[in-house]
Amino acid sequence: MYRTWWTTLLFALSVAGTALAAGRTSPPSGAKVVRQGTTTSGEYATLSAAVAALPDDGTAQSIFIYAGNYTEQVYIDRDDVTIYGYTTDVQKYTHNVVTISHMQDAARAGSDDASGTLRIHSNNVKLYNINIENTRGPGSQAIALSAYSDQFGAYAVGLYGYQDTLLAQSGNQVYLKGYIEGATDFIFGQHAVSYFQGNTIAVTAGGCITANGRGSSDDPSIYVFNNNVVKNSSTASSTPGNYFFGRAWGVYSRVIFLNTDLEVTPNAAIWKAWSDTQDTTNIFYGDYNTTGSDVPSKVSEPSWTQKLTSSAESTYSITSVLGSSYTSWVDTAYLS
Incomplete structure (x- = not known):
């Protein structure tokens, strides 16, 4: 059968589209290989085993990591490690087929960090195209990713x-083109300088997206969100009007939201203090160019928050936040 010009064009477009959606379906040269249930010599059945096999040099x-759900808790304390998950499109979290899963809460583990499914206590670590989950659910702090990590x-x-999904605790950090889901203070930490761009932030129930714990004026900590989407998670309940961009864990807390696309309505106050008696003098919270189908019809932000203008886009650009040397360690392909 001969193709018509139309079917030929469609075929060509399909091939072009496939080429543009670059995948990572085989290990880079020299990489340790993790494959679920493997008995092949030189491969590892868990991420923990592969991490333990890295040379200390x-x-x-x-x-x-090949596709699969790996039930384990992983601790990384070695610098200069990159972890890749199998994917047919490196730019889209929706194509992730590798999940690291664990169920633990802070009360039983002994601390927030100790409950983490993936705990990183080293520098220059990069993660690509993996899902990390803590399945503990409501009722306790239960971390998916704990990052004590610079660069x-x-x-x-x-x-x-659900509660405390991401502990962005220390060092300079970026979260690009990913997905972060939770309900209560689900992006939190005390000392990290963290930049979030191109992410989907999914709210499961009423609560706060962020809880920045900066407690002194000389602490560099700040969370900057730029061009992210906020929406309901697939299991969301009672979220419209019942969640906030953040609440101030520390009295010098700093969080900025820029160019946010809202697909679920926040509380009209947008921000909240940790308590009615908290000293809010030095808290720096603000948003600019918040748009989307679910921006509150009437916003009533607290008097202690900031009214940001267009200058915020340069003041809180990735260069301003992380310094001009960020290009030496950030994968800039994920900034487009």
């Missing part, structure tokens, strides 16, 4: 939890 190392990058990574 100061060299940059990588790990490639840390999460690229098209999915983070799933």
Whole structure:
């Protein structure tokens, strides 16, 4: 059968589209390989085993994970590690087929960090196209990703939890083109300088997206969100009007939201203090160019929040937040 010009064109467009959606379906040269249930010599059945096998010699190392749900708790304390998940489109978290899953809460583990499914206590660590989840659910702090890490990058990574999903605790960090889900203070920490761009932030129930714990004026901590979408999670209940962009865990707390696209309506106050008696003098919270189908019809932000203008886009650009050297460690392909 001969193709008509129309079917030929459609075929060509399909091939072009496939080419543009770059995948990562085989291990990079030299990478440790993780494959669920493997008995192949030189491969590892868990991420923990692959991490333990990395040489302690100061060299940059990588790990490639084939599709599967790996139930384990992972601790990384070695610098210069890159972890890749199998994917047919490196730019889209929706194509992730690798999940690291664990159920633990802070009360039983002994601390927020200790409950983390993936705990990173080293620098220059990069994650690509993996999902990380803590399945504990409501009722306790239960971390999916705990990042005590400088020059840390999460690229098209999915983070799933309920309370305290992401502990962005210390160092310079980026979260680009990923997914972060939770309800209560689900992006929190005390000392990190964290930049979030191109993410989907999914609210499961009423609560606060962020809880920045900056407690002194000389602490560099700030969370900056630019060009992210806020929407309901697939299991959301009672979220419209019942969630906030953040509440101030520390008395010098700093959080900025720029160019946010709202698909679920926040509380009209947008921000809240930790308590009615909190000193809000030095808290710096503000948003600019918040748009979308669900912007509140009448906003009533607290008097202590900031009214940001267009100058905020340069004041809180990635260069301003992380410094001009960020290009030496951030994968800038995920900034487009």
